[in-house]
Amino acid sequence: MKANRLIISILLSTFLVSCKSSIINTSKNLPFGGINESINLYAFVGEKISVIEFDPNENQEKNQKSEKILDEETGDSATVVYQRYIMDNAFRCKYKIIRKLFNDTKTDTIEFLAYDHYGNPAFAEKDTVILYLSKSIEDGHFFHQKYQFDNVFKDENGNYFSYPKFNGSEDQSNASLKGFDVNLKNVNFDVSHLNDDAKKIYYPKEFYKIENNIATPVKGIYLYQLIIYRLNTTFKDL
Template sequence: MNRTFIKLLFYLFVCLISCKSAYINTSKKLKDGGANKSINLYAFVGKKISVTEFDPNENKENELTGEYEIDEDTGDTLKIIRKHYIMDRAFKCKYQVLRKMFNYLESDTIEFIAYDHYGTPGFAESDSVILYISKSKDGSHYFHQKYQFDKVYVNKKGQYYSYPKFTENASIKTLENLFGFDKTFNDEKYDVSNLDSNSVKMYYPSEFYKIENNFAIPVKGVYLNPLTNYRLFTTFKDL
């Protein structure tokens, strides 16, 4: 076996290992998009095709629980039957996938189910948004991570960007690693009049928001990969 052939085998082996590692281990630090089979999350920029409400309890059947109780009047033993009832409103959603951010959906269009306790999901108000979905346990469908979405913008170069939303999971170290660029989103205002000073600092840190007349206004934009990294470290850290 000559040296050239041995080198080719070595390079092929390194390439295979590198490709596998890139697919499995990029979940917490994305450079050009990434994927991780062990994390049940798909993030993408989507354009709305349809959002249609349906009755989530329409085909629900009574379920035998295996439990028993005694009828106080007759003394008979009764088998308990319960019916699971979904209190949220439910929607069948179909979106065109404009840009894949984390884990790779096989199609350029995706259908998923969204639940919302308050009404029509907030993401449906915009034509294009950043969406976060997961696959059901039985693999039969995708479902929206409840209430999680980001508004999306595009610059003259065709680059997508947004601004970060913060929760109590955002540590100082996380903020230091979240790089952005100066951009004031004057149309996005959050009422902070009912928040104390500590809560304002937590949810609207001064590095990314300005406070004017009791409203927090985003003043820094973030491109998709840093935003995805931030989401993986905070919102979806337990997936």
């Protein structure tokens, strides 16, 4: 029994170091995941209150930056004004925080800005999703990590879970990312535009079933594992 406890302690210590967070709760339900304020990331399960589009270029003064340039030969100076124009669609979003997963926003509801080059943000199509935000260094407002979100589900015991997404840069042989069987028939991805090699990269058979060029997740992962996976892949450079 003592030997088993020692092995568990060693595994847990390794787990904590590898996920880059000082506090991780490995419960499947994950009431609160971890804190590492050196990483500018806030992850949570959020319930949509409002997503309202606005013109990001409506306040031109905020998009201007002036700089004084000195001519070393003549000693003359001139002020150059740079004008920034945002090409993306912009949205003011308000969400209720159902479960905090990484870092603490200190609030039960949160407002943030989201930008999307293709139209309405995909995360807004669902009432409840996992969202990833960062905080502006300039004025402290929260903004959405562009295009990043995860769908969220509950198992028969009420535990939240999701499924991994692959972008080709992660180590898919990671033994810790095994997952468990799920039935997500309503989650489908059209892969007809991908060749066979790309399908293996983005929809590996260990986690997806592909039939008639439609990929469906067959393995789920609990949220504590999802956050660790995201920190070590998508957000490893934050």
